[in-house]
Amino acid sequence: MSKQIKCLVWDLDNTLWGGILLEDSDVKLKPGMREILAELDRRGILLSIASKNDYSDAMAKLRQLGVGEYFIYPQINWNSKAQSIKSIADGINISIDTLAFIDDQRFEREDVKFSYPEVLTIDALNYQKLTDMEELMPRFITDDSKKRRLMYQSDLQRKNDEGVFEGSNEEFLATLNMKLTIAPVQEGDLERVEELTLRTNQLNSTGFTYDFDELASFITSEKHTFLIAGLDDKYGTYGKIGLVLLEETEDTIEIKLLLMSCRVMTRGIGSALLIHIVKLSQSRGKRLRAQFVSTDRNRVMYITYKLMGFEGTEASENENADNGELKLEILEYQEKANREYPEYLKVIVE
Amino acid sequence: MDKIKQLIMQFFIERGKGKADALTEDTDLFKGGYVNSLFAIEMVMYLEDTFKIKIKNQDINEKNFKTIRSIAEVVQKSNKK
Numbered sequence: 001m002s003k004q005i006k007c008l009v010w011d012l013d014n015t016l017w018g019g020i021l022l023e024d025s026d027v028k029l030k031p032g033m034r035e036i037l038a039e040l041d042r043r044g045i046l047l048s049i050a051s052k053n054d055y056s057d058a059m060a061k062l063r064q065l066g067v068g069e070y071f072i073y074p075q076i077n078w079n080s081k082a083q084s085i086k087s088i089a090d091g092i093n094i095s096i097d098t099l100a101f102i103d104d105q106r107f108e109r110e111d112v113k114f115s116y117p118e119v120l121t122i123d124a125l126n127y128q129k130l131t132d133m134e135e136l137m138p139r140f141i142t143d144d145s146k147k148r149r150l151m152y153q154s155d156l157q158r159k160n161d162e163g164v165f166e167g168s169n170e171e172f173l174a175t176l177n178m179k180l181t182i183a184p185v186q187e188g189d190l191e192r193v194e195e196l197t198l199r200t201n202q203l204n205s206t207g208f209t210y211d212f213d214e215l216a217s218f219i220t221s222e223k224h225t226f227l228i229a230g231l232d233d234k235y236g237t238y239g240k241i242g243l244v245l246l247e248e249t250e251d252t253i254e255i256k257l258l259l260m261s262c263r264v265m266t267r268g269i270g271s272a273l274l275i276h277i278v279k280l281s282q283s284r285g286k287r288l289r290a291q292f293v294s295t296d297r298n299r300v301m302y303i304t305y306k307l308m309g310f311e312g313t314e315a316s317e318n319e320n321a322d323n324g325e326l327k328l329e330i331l332e333y334q335e336k337a338n339r340e341y342p343e344y345l346k347v348i349v350e
Numbered sequence: 351m352d353k354i355k356q357l358i359m360q361f362f363i364e365r366g367k368g369k370a371d372a373l374t375e376d377t378d379l380f381k382g383g384y385v386n387s388l389f390a391i392e393m394v395m396y397l398e399d400t401f402k403i404k405i406k407n408q409d410i411n412e413k414n415f416k417t418i419r420s421i422a423e424v425v426q427k428s429n430k431k
Contacts, residue, residue: 170389306411307412
């Protein structure tokens with residue numbers, strides 16, 4: 001399967017619309033463009049802009065053409081497009097290799113490719129084929145994917161407010177009225193579950209992926225506990241953002257998978273889910289272990305485990321695994337003390 | 351060493367935790383509410399960037415991050431990047 005693109009970044013002049021805005025204030029969307037944008041949006045592909053233009057003129061034109069709402073974090077300025085691409089990836093907090101860039105000018109595509117070879121570049125000549133490209137075709141279109149743009153937009157609003165908030169991170173979190181709902185995975189969640197396992201790299205403890213039937217089998221399996229978490233706050237919903245897969249034996253619970261969407265990074269969701277699992281293992285009188293596969297991206301998850309009282313077991317303590325091979329570590333929860341959910345978070349267990 | 355502790359102390363003060371006045375190098379950061387796991391992640395990143403070090407995975411645990419003194423010890427024994 002080819003790499004899934006999360007965000008498509010558009011040039012404007014001679015790409016989104018025919019002509020150059022500076023020369024012709026009456027530019028029109030290219031034929032079929034409105035439908036293409038609507039379709040990509042419906043699939044949950046985020047749309048953004050890297051264009052060398054005057055910001056207010058270009059935004060006004062986009063609104064006038066009735067497509068302004070589709071674009072998040074538009075970069076309309078005189079910076080290099082490589083710089084704009086980087087700002088978009090950082091701004092919406094997704095990995096740069098999940099971006100694609102469409103532009104009519106070879107020079108701009110080469111510029112981006114030179115700085116970020118992992119970005120897929122597309123010649124604007126081929127814009128009518130976008131909706132047929134495998135990279136832009138998610139396997140499922142879930143409720144969460146249809147709402148994705150809105151969720152990212154409210155997220156940008158949050159970030160904005162967070163930036164001007166005076167006080168500590170925790171005080172800010174306390175103003176959000178966050179509600180974390182933890183529930184067993186249901187049949188109807190499975191498409192979102194698969195989407196989460198495929199899309200999540202940074203906040204993922206093992207990176208294990210399972211095919212659809214395997215995921216379905218965990219729901220009914222006696223020895224598995226399969227949980228999905230949703231998060232809401234005063235700005236709206238983040239959707240279903242976390243996943244936990246536990247495998248249980250007579251005396252042990254093992255965490256096979258713990259992941260959450262990077263949109264909830266810095267919300268303390270990883271710790272809250274771990275506290276839930278700790279409580280579960282304590283109530284069943286079993287020891288708690290966690291599988292962990294280190295990648296170059298998921299260190300945050302590792303630190304979360306370690307500072308929640310998990311320690312590497314002897315069999316797996318080995319720092320010298322730099323041979324490029326993925327290494328499975330087993331961490332074990334070493335504490336007896338009770339841990340409580342953070343005060344800024346209301347946790348509802350269904 | 352004092353320089354290291356000072357920079358770590360500064361991190362807590364800058365993060366606006368409000369309670370930094372009462373903070374000494376032996377205050378239990380977890381019990382005192384200065385650190386939770388969320389904050390700790392930022393702290394690891396801050397230490398690695400500020401002191402240009404790489405903290406080993408095995409050194410990341412609650413014991414080593416319990417006080418400013420113990421954090422400074424971790425910083426001292428970590429390898430330069």
